[in-house]
Amino acid sequence: MTIDPSAQIHPSAHVEPGARIGAGCRVGPFCLIGPEVVLGRAVEVKSHAVITGRTEIGEGTVIFPFATIGEIPQDLKFQGEDTSLVIGARNRIREHVTINVGTGGGGGVTRIGDDCLLMAGAHVAHDCQLGNKVILVNNAALAGHCVLEDEVIVGGLSGVHQFVRIGRGAMIGAVTMVTADVIPHGLVQGPRGTLDGLNLVGLKRRGAGRGDITALRDLVAALGQGTFRDTARARSAENPDCALVREVLDFILGPSDRSFLTPR
Template identity: 70%
Template sequence: MAQIHPSAVVEDGATLGEGCIIGPFCLVGAQVVLGDRVELKSHVVVTGNTTVGEDTVIFPFAVIGEIPQDLKFRGEDTRLEIGARNRIREHVTMNSGTEGGGGVTRIGDDGLFMAGCHIAHDAQVGNRVIVVNQSAIAGHCVLEDDVIVGGLSGVHQWVRIGRGAIIGAVTMVTNDVIPYGLVQAPRGELDGLNLVGLKRRGVSRADITALRAAFQMLAQGEGTFQDRARRLGDETESDYVREIVAFVLGDSDRHFLTPGG
């Protein structure tokens, strides 16, 4: 049921769903599972214990499912799980997990991973995420749904980026980013809210007003950043603000980018 170009190599044991297209000079490893209608354009390597969801398209010279770039890795059986309808462009690399990081790298649905970007071991990437050209997501990072990472940017290991946040181009992110945050500048400063993204998603004016007030309180209120977040949780009626509060008070191995910090 799949179309396989004569020059492609599909190793024994690989599972191909209905309607898959395997283009010229591709390699599909023995443990790979491709969902229905997955297309590998040409010169694509999909290897390791890797699952690719339906209707995903992978463009030339991408390498998907190779071992992690971690010197502690000793060949453990780890995985890469990619959801449905992703667009993985030229020269993208996505690595499998490590035993110390939970053993699995996960990519959600409907993402766009532009040319040359890298998703490292044990990263957890949500739905509708966009990672722009030549950006790197380090090991153990969490990118929640609807995050955009601008071109030539880097996200440090263990960093969490909350839902709907946007990272500007040529930015290094070394600390957690609150949901709906806007980060820019070379060393990653929290410079406001992703208002454009909120409006595009049809968030109500009342919720946007509540988010702007919450941002001001986080920037200028008394006490620590966590203290301000707790007060927000007690006072707000907006689910969007509560989401920020839960994110700030959740477990993390990093500090936060703070307004004006």
């Protein structure tokens, strides 16, 4: 066990032998830190949180009470194989969030990027891959193997089916079930989610110009008139100059075993 002298560990917390606690960390009352856990610089773990498994947590991340991080997957195929969880820097992991380590059949690593916000009760299952600045609103749940690119927002009480990819900047409305891939900057709403246009607010916040937004709208309209991949291949051959259009086309033509959510 390695605990930096500057770390503050509450006397009621239990840090198991083998754990590594970085400089400036704070571990609150009644926490459990497992033997393979690595806490980076200035990580704060508030009271009653559990961090276990082969879990690495990056600098400045804050974990709130009753979160359970790094437990084994909720997957009956899991046989105790040596897998891990890697969480980046400056994340906010709120109360009762659960995040599982990976599985041997799914790549072995669950990964969360930097500057994410996981609100109360959110769940990230085994082998999920989250980019930077992802937001999961209260009680949002990701099934195994999901991929969420940077700046995705998943609304409260929403669920994402296993193996689904959600492209950069997409927004999922509240109380929505997502069963297929979502293009970058897409907007998904409804109990059984459908593609409902573009996340215009997010695009404008990121500085997208009117011409880029118009080009994206034209692409979404074209996608709604045919199969996604065939339309994307045709548009890709035209070599569009718009970087946002190129991003969506590359996403559609990327590897996936699932279909895409289509416009209403």
